[in-house]
Structure formats: C-alpha cells, structure tokens
Amino acid sequence: GESVGLHLPTLSVQEGDNSIINCAYSNSASDYFIWYKQESGKGPQFIIDIRSNMDKRQGQRVTVLLNKTVKHLSLQIAATQPGDSAVYFCALFGGGSYIPTFGRGTSLIVHP
Amino acid sequence: NAGVTQTPKFQVLKTGQSMTLQCAQDMNHEYMSWYRQDPGMGLRLIHYSVGAGITDQGEVPNGYNVSRSTTEDFPLRLLSAAPSQTSVYFCASSFVSTGKGEQFFGPGTRLTVL
Numbered sequence: 001g002e003s004v005g006l007h008l009p010t011l012s013v014q015e016g017d018n019s020i021i022n023c024a025y026s027n028s029a030s031d032y033f034i035w036y037k038q039e040s041g042k043g044p045q046f047i048i049d050i051r052s053n054m055d056k057r058q059g060q061r062v063t064v065l066l067n068k069t070v071k072h073l074s075l076q077i078a079a080t081q082p083g084d085s086a087v088y089f090c091a092l093f094g095g096g097s098y099i100p101t102f103g104r105g106t107s108l109i110v111h112p
Numbered sequence: 113n114a115g116v117t118q119t120p121k122f123q124v125l126k127t128g129q130s131m132t133l134q135c136a137q138d139m140n141h142e143y144m145s146w147y148r149q150d151p152g153m154g155l156r157l158i159h160y161s162v163g164a165g166i167t168d169q170g171e172v173p174n175g176y177n178v179s180r181s182t183t184e185d186f187p188l189r190l191l192s193a194a195p196s197q198t199s200v201y202f203c204a205s206s207f208v209s210t211g212k213g214e215q216f217f218g219p220g221t222r223l224t225v226l
Contacts, residue, residue: 032212043116043202043217044155089154093212098162099170100211102154 012109019077021106023090026071032093035064035075038105039086047075047088077108085110113138118203118218125193125225133188133221135203143206144186145170145215146178148199155202161186162209193225 013019021035031052036044050057050064050073057064063076073090089105119134137144145160147170157170161180175197177189186205190197200222204215 034215041220043204043219044215045217046214049214091155098160098168098211099157100155102156104152104154 009104010107010109012111013080015080015082015110015112017080019080019084019108019110021075021077021088021108023073023075023103024071025073025090025092025101027092027094027101028068028071029095030071030092031095033064033066033073034091034100035062035073035088036091037084037086037088044089080108080110082110082112084108115139116203116205116216116218118201118221120221121219122222123224125190125223127194127225129193130189130191131193133190133201133203133223135186135188135218136184137186137203137205137216138184139205139207139216140183141205141207141216142183142209143211143215144180145204145206145211146176146186146188147202147204148172148197149202149220150199158188158201160211162211190223193223195225197223198225199223 034049035047038044048059048064061078065074087105089103091100091102116137142163146158147155156172159178161167200220202220203218206213206215
C-alpha cells in the first residue's frame with residue numbers, strides 16, 4: 001500500500017536560516033503533492049502544491065522540489081521566521097485516486 | 113467569507129451515544145471532505161463529496177455516515193460512538209472537484225468518547 005514517511009520528526013533552526021523538510025513516498029503513480037502547515041490547535045493550512053509533471057515550484061519564501069526518480073518531496077523555507085514554527089506535513093494523491101495519503105508531520109521550531 | 117466552519121469545537125460522548133458534527137462552507141466549493149487526526153498518525157480521509165447529493169467513502173469510513181443535501185453543508189454522523197473514535201475531526205473544502213487542489217480546512221472538533 002501507500003506509505004508516506006518523514007526523515008525528521010523535529011527540525012530546529014535559527015531565525016533567518018533556510019529550512020528543508022523532507023518527505024518520501026512509495027507509490028510511483030502519485031500525481032499530485034501538497035505541503036500543509038498546521039499550527040497548534042488549528043486546522044491545516046495549504047502552503048504549496050506540485051503536480052507530477054513538474055520538478056520544482058516556487059511560492060513566497062517556499063519552494064517545493066519533486067524527485068520522482070527516488071520518490072522524494074521536499075519543502076524549502078527561505079529566511080525562516082518564528083511565525084513559521086508549526087508542524088509541516090506532506091500529502092499526496094495516487095494516480096486516479098481521490099483519497100490522499102498524509103505524512104505524520106515534522107515539527108519545525110524556529111529560535112529567535 | 114467565513115470559510116469553513118465547524119461545530120462544536122469540543123464534545124465528550126459516552127460509548128453508544130450518537131451525534132452529528134456540523135460543517136459548512138460559504139465559498140461555493142463542490143468538494144468537501146472529513147478527516148480525522150490521531151496522535152502520531154497522518155490525517156485520514158473518512159468520507160468525501162464531489163457535489164450535492166454525491167458522497168463516497170474514504171480510507172476509514174466505518175462508524176460514520178455523511179450526507180450532502182446542499183453545496184454548503186456536509187454533516188458527519190456518528191451513529192454509536194466508540195472510544196476508538198476519540199480524535200480531532202477536520203472538515204475541508206476545495207474548489208477543485210476532485211479534491212486535487214488547495215483544500216481549506218475548518219478549525220476542527222475535538223471529540224472524546226468515554
């Protein structure tokens with residue numbers, strides 16, 4: 001079955017550093033990928049998405065990279081700020097499926 | 113716009129009781145969904161709907177019922193609550209009818225079943 005994993009459960013960085021959060025997946029037919037941010041006590045918030053026909057997509061201070069060869073997804077946050085402290089998790093859809101698979105999440109802690 | 117709203121925010125039930133978790137959105141989204149979030153696990157899809165009158169099962173549908181009589185509302189019913197249904201429940205909606213697009217999540221309902 002589908003599996004989505006995260007390499008690090010907690011990531012601590014200094015304010016101003018760049019952060020990289022990783023996600024591995026197993027289903028090579030996955031065609032749509034999303035990164036969410038979840039602050040304590042709140043619902044997940046969409047950050048950025050990417051489709052399988054792309055390798056890279058940029059937003060405001062965030063970049064998502066997709067390596068289909070090794071089935072790896074990453075979220076890069078530039079100039080990390082204390083307000084970026086949250087749990088980040090990836091989600092993906094298998095080709096033809098309406099049911100997403102979510103990762104367990106990485107807790108990002110930004111120290112001022 | 114209020115976005116996605118959920119009620120109640122907190123609920124405690126006894127085993128065997130029934131209840132309905134309410135979800136509403138004012139963005140005219142066709143796609144709506146219910147997830148549960150448990151510690152140490154990723155979000156799991158319970159049920160989803162691609163439009164009024166259409167619902168389908170997600171990854172963990174057992175013990176839950178849904179209906180979609182209007183575009184705005186998507187209630188989740190627990191017919192006979194069990195301790196295994198203790199969780200945080202999130203409702204979400206998307207303007208992409210397949211759900212493969214930005215999903216807007218509600219603030220969640222924290223449910224405890226004793």
